[in-house]
Amino acid sequence: MLIELTDQPIDVAAALAAVQADGAGAVNAFIGTVRNQSTGRSVVRLEYEAYDSMAVHQMRKVAEQAQERWPMLQQIAVIHRKGTLYIGDVAVIVAVSTPHRAESFAACQYIIDTIKQVVTIWKKEFYEDGQVWVAAHP
C-alpha cells in the first residue's frame, strides 16, 4: 500500500507501477487534475492546505476500508498533492489492482469518493478577481 501526501509533482507512472501485481488482471486509476474554471469563474491557481498527520492517517484508513470491502484488492496507491497547483497539474491519484475489472472500478471510485468526504485537505481557488475556500459555505 502506497499512501503519500506530497508538495512535489505527482509521478503518475510511479503510482501505476506501485500497483502492479502478478495476480491482477485489472488496474484502475483515478487522476484528479486542476481545471481552469469553477462555478463559472476562471481559476488561475489552487492552493491545497493539509492537516498532514491526520490526512495521511485518514487516507490509509480509507484504503484499509476498501481492502476489507474488496478482499481481492491486490495493491492500492493514493497520492495527494498539497501546496500551489496550476491548471493541468495532478492533484490526486488513486490506483488499484484487482483480478477482474468490476472490483477495480468499484474500489477506485469508493476510495476517491470517501477521500473527498473525510481527508483533512482544504482547497482554495484563486480567480483573477478573488479567492474562495471550496465548500466552506452553503
Added chain:
Amino acid sequence: MNLRIALFGITKEIVGQSQLELTAPEGQSVEQLMQQLQSTYPGLRQLTSFAVAVNNEYAATDYRLHERDEIALIPPVSGG
C-alpha cells in the same frame, strides 16, 4: 486544563491565527468546546460543517477532552 488547538483553512482565517491556546474546565466536552469557540468567533457558525478532531480522528461531540490531546478544528474538507 490548557488546550492547544490547531486551525486550518478557513478556520485559520476566521480566528486569525494558526493555533489557539485556551483554558477549559477539566472534562470539557467537544460539544462545549465547539459552542465556546462559535460564540467567540461567530464566523464559525457560517460554515457548511464544523468538526473537531482529536488525535487524528474525528471526535464525537460527547468526547471529554484531556490536556494532552492533539486537537484540531475541521472545516468542510475539499481534497481530491
